[in-house]
Amino acid sequence: MTEKTVVKFxxxxxxxxxxxxxxxxxxxVLGWLARNTPALVGAVGLVATYLMTGDRYQWIYIxxxxxKRDWLGFRVLLKTIVRIWIWERNxxxxxxxxxxxxxxxxxxxxxxxxxxxxxFREGDEFSNRIAWYFKRQGFKNGEVIALFMETQPExxxxxxxxAKLRVTTALINTNLRGAQLIHCLRIAGCxxxxxxMRWSKVSDxxxxxxxxxxxxxxxxxxxxxxxxxxSVLQDTAPLASELKEMSSEPFQDAVQAxxxxxxxxxxxxxxxxxxxxxxxxxxxxxxxxLGVYNSAxxxxxxxxxxxLPLHHTAGGVLGAGQAVxxxxxxxxxxxxxxxxxxxxxxxxxxxxxxxIGEICRYLLAVPPGPNDRxxxxxxxxxxxxxxxxxxxxxxxxxxxxVMEFYGATEGNSNLVNLDSKVGAIGFLSRLVSSxxxxxxxxxxxxxxxxYRDSNGRCISCGPHEPGVLLGKIDAKKAILTFxxxxxxxxxxxxxxxxxxxxxxxxxxxxxxxxxxxxxxxxFKDRTGDTFRWRGENVSTAEVEGVISSIVGLKxxxxxxxxxxxxxxxxxxxxxxxxEKKLNLTALAKGLRSSxxxxxxxLFVRILPEPPLTAxxxxxxxxxxxxxxxxxLFDDPTYFLDQKTMEYVPLTQKLYxxxxxxxxxx
Numbered sequence: 001m002t003e004k005t006v007v008k009f010x011x012x013x014x015x016x017x018x019x020x021x022x023x024x025x026x027x028x029v030l031g032w033l034a035r036n037t038p039a040l041v042g043a044v045g046l047v048a049t050y051l052m053t054g055d056r057y058q059w060i061y062i063x064x065x066x067x068k069r070d071w072l073g074f075r076v077l078l079k080t081i082v083r084i085w086i087w088e089r090n091x092x093x094x095x096x097x098x099x100x101x102x103x104x105x106x107x108x109x110x111x112x113x114x115x116x117x118x119x120f121r122e123g124d125e126f127s128n129r130i131a132w133y134f135k136r137q138g139f140k141n142g143e144v145i146a147l148f149m150e151t152q153p154e155x156x157x158x159x160x161x162x163a164k165l166r167v168t169t170a171l172i173n174t175n176l177r178g179a180q181l182i183h184c185l186r187i188a189g190c191x192x193x194x195x196x197m198r199w200s201k202v203s204d205x206x207x208x209x210x211x212x213x214x215x216x217x218x219x220x221x222x223x224x225x226x227x228x229x230x231s232v233l234q235d236t237a238p239l240a241s242e243l244k245e246m247s248s249e250p251f252q253d254a255v256q257a258x259x260x261x262x263x264x265x266x267x268x269x270x271x272x273x274x275x276x277x278x279x280x281x282x283x284x285x286x287x288x289x290l291g292v293y294n295s296a297x298x299x300x301x302x303x304x305x306x307x308l309p310l311h312h313t314a315g316g317v318l319g320a321g322q323a324v325x326x327x328x329x330x331x332x333x334x335x336x337x338x339x340x341x342x343x344x345x346x347x348x349x350x351x352x353x354x355x356i357g358e359i360c361r362y363l364l365a366v367p368p369g370p371n372d373r374x375x376x377x378x379x380x381x382x383x384x385x386x387x388x389x390x391x392x393x394x395x396x397x398x399x400x401x402v403m404e405f406y407g408a409t410e411g412n413s414n415l416v417n418l419d420s421k422v423g424a425i426g427f428l429s430r431l432v433s434s435x436x437x438x439x440x441x442x443x444x445x446x447x448x449x450x451y452r453d454s455n456g457r458c459i460s461c462g463p464h465e466p467g468v469l470l471g472k473i474d475a476k477k478a479i480l481t482f483x484x485x486x487x488x489x490x491x492x493x494x495x496x497x498x499x500x501x502x503x504x505x506x507x508x509x510x511x512x513x514x515x516x517x518x519x520x521x522x523f524k525d526r527t528g529d530t531f532r533w534r535g536e537n538v539s540t541a542e543v544e545g546v547i548s549s550i551v552g553l554k555x556x557x558x559x560x561x562x563x564x565x566x567x568x569x570x571x572x573x574x575x576x577x578x579e580k581k582l583n584l585t586a587l588a589k590g591l592r593s594s595x596x597x598x599x600x601x602l603f604v605r606i607l608p609e610p611p612l613t614a615x616x617x618x619x620x621x622x623x624x625x626x627x628x629x630x631x632l633f634d635d636p637t638y639f640l641d642q643k644t645m646e647y648v649p650l651t652q653k654l655y656x657x658x659x660x661x662x663x664x665x
Contacts, residue, residue, distance in 0.1 A: 088283055127158075145168075156320050306331065318381070378400045405426060440514075512526070
């Protein structure tokens with residue numbers, strides 16, 4: 001609802017309130033004068049007068065417009081809370097829940113990818129072999145093993161097998177390299193690495209590049225059945241062949257895990273520094289798929305299309321969890337392909353599919369074809385679908401429902417758009433907001449600093465006021481817990497205390513949202529220095545550190561810049577080069593070897609002097625405001641050509657082509 005619409009709404013409803021209130025007051029007077037008239041007439045008149053005067057008419061109107069939505073939301077929330085409460089009370093874990101699912105439909109396909117699939121029975125047997133094997137290797141409860149492997153049907157069953165041994169698995173992003181990769185292994189205390197072959201050349205192995213620095217960590221290579229190439233790394237155990245010797249009989253540890261025990265580490269970028277290892281407990285892994293399952297109104301006969309990487313929460317928990325926790329069949333794809341998305345969905349008979357904002361834009365960019373509607377997908381589940389392409393997307397691909405949601409890997413602040421409201425990331429009831437304790441509070445939109453009143457309490461936002469979203473932490477309730485990160489210091493930084501009253505504690509999402517009069521929430525921006533590009537969070541501090549090393553410790557500022565009609569923000573770096581010695585070729589080469597594609601800056605601006613303030617702090621606000629608009633400054637600026645992967649001068653024509661969408665990003 002725009003501000004103009006809100007004004008019209010208020011004026012119309014105020015007139016209606018005056019009319020109805022006048023009628024109500026008249027009825028009350030007549031009821032008092034005509035003594036033989038039932039007293040009910042007068043009572044109704046007084047009630048109507050009370051309700052329809054002042055601002056109370058707004059709440060009547062809001063209730064009228066949102067009661068159906070709120071009732072649906074209440075049922076979904078209640079259903080999810082009750083099931084999670086029962087599971088936690090019964091000591092249910094992911095392993096024990098999986099055992100129930102696998103036993104119920106042993107011959108049903110659990111995961112499908114291309115022409116390969118694993119049934120629930122085959123997946124269970126594979127996970128048993130993993131458990132027996134690593135028990136023989138001496139691994140035990142509480143230890144951590146990293147899984148650095150591309151998407152394949154066996155992926156989930158590797159960490160599920162380790163979970164049977166009560167070993168925690170750290171799911172490592174396969175795009176990471178060098179220092180980033182080493183950091184992720186060290187921060188979680190990994191005792192071993194299970195990795196899969198990705199390319200044919202030895203020089204392309206991410207593990208090969210760091211092997212000399214992790215000599216204390218045993219390596220286990222698993223090649224999927226369609227790969228026959230043997231390991232080229234020394235001191236590496238060939239896991240695939242050795243698993244064949246292991247028993248597939250059920251594995252059960254002597255001591256059972258508990259619902260709040262750590263199951264996985266999933267890495268997420270913070271506002272500064274390297275990726276953080278977010279703790280995913282058993283109960284959280286149970287909660288996320290269940291919440292989506294109930295919200296999307298799925299059942300075990302549904303087939304889910306999941307083309308997202310399994311080391312992410314969206315692909316590996318929300319998507320894959322539909323098979324592990326709820327018995328659906330999940331169709332996987334090793335790497336997202338816009339041209340094959342709908343043909344894959346049709347081939348596997350998918351009835352629901354996942355997306356992130358970028359995926360929707362890429363799908364619309366593909367020329368219309370027969371596959372656009374030759375599928376059975378009725379509901380799309382994901383986040384980041386931009387409002388301006390929302391209706392075009394559902395019309396072209398014949399989608400009945402879009403279930404946009406909001407949430408973070410480690411957070412407890414989740415929102416769901418249950419009624420396909422265009423552009424909304426979810427809602428809270430305006431009438432009974434206390435049911436789910438989320439709150440928008442006023443903050444500095446650039447720094448993220450939260451404002452407080454004279455009593456030291458956070459200041460709540462009203463409709464159409466942007467603010468940072470906070471979620472109340474309550475360790476007694478599974479849906480409100482915050483398990484944090486492997487790094488406890490990082491966990492503390494995400495908590496805000498004394499928000500509404502002394503002693504309370506909230507999770508800080510770091511995201512600025514806006515709520516309208518009806519309780520719908522809309523994403524506005526991210527606070528701090530993190531920006532999102534190609535579905536990934538990019539830490540500016542991390543990129544600045546890499547660039548500084550490449551260019552000889554020159555001052556550099558990294559920030560995200562918006563490009564018209566493109567999801568997220570592209571990376572841009574301003575580098576101080578007063579001596580004009582910056583080698584752009586070396587910079588591009590260094591970035592390719594040190595950073596994943598999504599973290600490499602698309603734009604480079606050369607500054608004549610260090611961008612410092614009077615207090616020797618890096619000046620970023622002005623640079624962010626100027627973005628890559630070369631009409632606002634004279635500094636030499638370059639663009640990362642997507643074909644040559646080299647930096648080329650950002651000319652006026654190239655600038656215009658980027659803004660008009662001629663250049664594909």
